[in-house]
Amino acid sequence: MNGRAEWNAQRAQAIIDGNRHLRGALLPILHALQEEFGCIDEAAVPMLARSMNLSRADVHGVISFYHDFRRERPGRHTIKVCRAEACQASGCDSLIGHIERSLGVEMHGTTDDGAFTLEPVFCLGNCALGPAAMIDGDLHGRVTPARFDALVAETLASENPQ
Numbered sequence: 001m002n003g004r005a006e007w008n009a010q011r012a013q014a015i016i017d018g019n020r021h022l023r024g025a026l027l028p029i030l031h032a033l034q035e036e037f038g039c040i041d042e043a044a045v046p047m048l049a050r051s052m053n054l055s056r057a058d059v060h061g062v063i064s065f066y067h068d069f070r071r072e073r074p075g076r077h078t079i080k081v082c083r084a085e086a087c088q089a090s091g092c093d094s095l096i097g098h099i100e101r102s103l104g105v106e107m108h109g110t111t112d113d114g115a116f117t118l119e120p121v122f123c124l125g126n127c128a129l130g131p132a133a134m135i136d137g138d139l140h141g142r143v144t145p146a147r148f149d150a151l152v153a154e155t156l157a158s159e160n161p162q
């Protein structure tokens with residue numbers, strides 16, 4: 001699920017303090033911050049460095065090494081498209097081309113209207129039913145361009161139920 005809370009330094013410090021006793025605490029803390037706020041706010045970096053006795057460069061290095069961590073708030077909906085081998089064999093590249101053209105956004109990007117963030121993943125565990133995609137945590141198989149367009153329309157329609 002996308003974190004929706006606005007950035008809040010006190011809340012962020014509580015998350016850091018609540019997890020920093022863990023072994024290898026930086027990664028779980030980063031995941032928890034992203035879960036709460038939807039991204040790793042720049043303001044979290046000095047807080048993490050101070051709390052964990054690291055340099056800011058160390059913290060930045062870890063954030064940029066792992067592609068899971070976002071620096072900006074995501075769109076209202078997250079679309080993950082599988083790029084792993086089985087889905088490649090069933091045509092995910094042309095599906096991705098369609099998605100990027102139809103949404104007007106590239107992988108890792110967010111549409112201008114803030115509706116969708118597009119992310120690649122490597123296997124959704126649905127290999128027999130590729131190409132596979134996940135929208136807001138719901139898994140879809142055999143996603144054709146037409147089916148993708150229908151899923152996007154359904155997702156938008158669900159924002160304003162009649």
Ligand code: FES
Pocket residue numbers: 082083084085086087088122123124125126127128130132
């Ligand atoms: S390879 Fe795409 S779901 Fe496994």
